[in-house]
Amino acid sequence: MKLLKDKIIQEGKVLSENVLKVDSFLNHQIDPVLMQAIGEEFANRYKDAGITKVLTIETSGIAPSMFAALTFGVPVVFAKKSKSLTLSDNLYTSKVHSFTKGVTNDISISKDFLESDDVVLIIDDFLANGQAVLGLLDILEQANARTAGVGIVIEKGFQTGGSIIRERGIRVDSLANIKSLANGKVEFFEESSSK
Amino acid sequence: MKLLKDKIIQEGKVLSENVLKVDSFLNHQIDPVLMQAIGEEFANRYKDAGITKVLTIETSGIAPSMFAALTFGVPVVFAKKSKSLTLSDNLYTSKVHSFTKGVTNDISISKDFLESDDVVLIIDDFLANGQAVLGLLDILEQANARTAGVGIVIEKGFQTGGSIIRERGIRVDSLANIKSLANGKVEFFEESSSK
Numbered sequence: 529m530k531l532l533k534d535k536i537i538q539e540g541k542v543l544s545e546n547v548l549k550v551d552s553f554l555n556h557q558i559d560p561v562l563m564q565a566i567g568e569e570f571a572n573r574y575k576d577a578g579i580t581k582v583l584t585i586e587t588s589g590i591a592p593s594m595f596a597a598l599t600f601g602v603p604v605v606f607a608k609k610s611k612s613l614t615l616s617d618n619l620y621t622s623k624v625h626s627f628t629k630g631v632t633n634d635i636s637i638s639k640d641f642l643e644s645d646d647v648v649l650i651i652d653d654f655l656a657n658g659q660a661v662l663g664l665l666d667i668l669e670q671a672n673a674r675t676a677g678v679g680i681v682i683e684k685g686f687q688t689g690g691s692i693i694r695e696r697g698i699r700v701d702s703l704a705n706i707k708s709l710a711n712g713k714v715e716f717f718e719e720s721s722s723k
Numbered sequence: 724m725k726l727l728k729d730k731i732i733q734e735g736k737v738l739s740e741n742v743l744k745v746d747s748f749l750n751h752q753i754d755p756v757l758m759q760a761i762g763e764e765f766a767n768r769y770k771d772a773g774i775t776k777v778l779t780i781e782t783s784g785i786a787p788s789m790f791a792a793l794t795f796g797v798p799v800v801f802a803k804k805s806k807s808l809t810l811s812d813n814l815y816t817s818k819v820h821s822f823t824k825g826v827t828n829d830i831s832i833s834k835d836f837l838e839s840d841d842v843v844l845i846i847d848d849f850l851a852n853g854q855a856v857l858g859l860l861d862i863l864e865q866a867n868a869r870t871a872g873v874g875i876v877i878e879k880g881f882q883t884g885g886s887i888i889r890e891r892g893i894r895v896d897s898l899a900n901i902k903s904l905a906n907g908k909v910e911f912f913e914e915s916s917s918k
Binding site for chain 1: 799
């Protein structure tokens with residue numbers, strides 16, 4: 529997606545060979561015009577998939593999910609990273625390790641918001657080691673819901689998450705797929721969408 | 724806002740005299756059509772205020788903020804509840820106590836995303852004790868930015884947060900202002916918007 533790649537080139541900060549900081553438009557400050565374009569792109573790619581819910585994980589997946597869900601006319605459900613006291617125990621849970629933050633979180637989704645007849649598009653901001661998506665897939669299996677695919681804003685294609693998920697036969701659409709962050713420079717794979 | 728009040732009556736769950744659970748459309752599952760209506764309502768109320776940024780706090784303030792910001796044509800900035808390893812120390816910080824979760828969090832915003840010439844609309848999902856908004860106001864003061872007002876989806880008008888903030892001369896717009904949750908029933912104040 530050219531608009532997104534241009535934004536990454538213009539505003540992304542390469543902090544190391546593994547870390548790309550996009551705090552100016554995705555992870556801290558958020559560009560709503562770009563998020564709308566991203567959400568609508570996901571909705572267009574999955575327009576014939578019969579999506580009934582968009583599933584994401586707090587926090588940065590919520591913005592693009594909102595616009596995709598608005599286009600589909602379906603709700604967003606976001607997985608929570610820790611139990612809130614106002615949530616009951618009626619939960620699907622899984623564990624997600626964040627290599628960026630160095631912590632393992634329980635993620636949870638209320639059983640009220642996932643049904644066995646749901647057809648779900650997962651959306652997240654980054655795909656690197658794939659831990660967050662694997663946790664969401666685990667929860668979708670627990671709920672016997674169907675996974676239509678995974679929409680990712682920025683995939684770090686040089687890490688293993690994308691391969692692990694695609695090898696399970698799951699469709700992954702990355703709007704920007706990064707080949708390398710070497711030498712302080714962002715290099716993209718030519719083809720950023722795949723089954 | 725009638726659409727919102729109707730939704731609260733239909734789907735809100737009164738767990739106690741202090742706790743209203745709206746997990747089916749705001750805090751866990753999110754209704755994008757309602758969020759768009761809410762965001763546009765805030766944008767309309769502040770359309771002449773010269774807003775340059777919408778400020779919120781993760782997680783549930785992000786969805787309505789996106790649609791307000793899209794209408795204004797300005798970015799959203801969300802305060803983070805804990806430092807991420809990919810954030811530098813170039814931060815404004817404040818402390819926020821959550822009575823719901825029983826924890827005190829540091830909240831932080833990168834100095835890169837608040838300027839002294841910013842005119843800011845704060846948006847959040849709930850206003851109860853006002854701790855989150857007071858933390859955001861503290862950060863706006865540190866940045867010497869101007870606060871145009873505070874847009875709240877659901878105010879618990881029987882708690883003290885709204886009074887504390889209004890007494891500081893700050894405009895607060897609540898789209899639903901709850902008078903009481905007694906006897907398992909939601910009762911609204913007649914007038915839910917105020918200066």
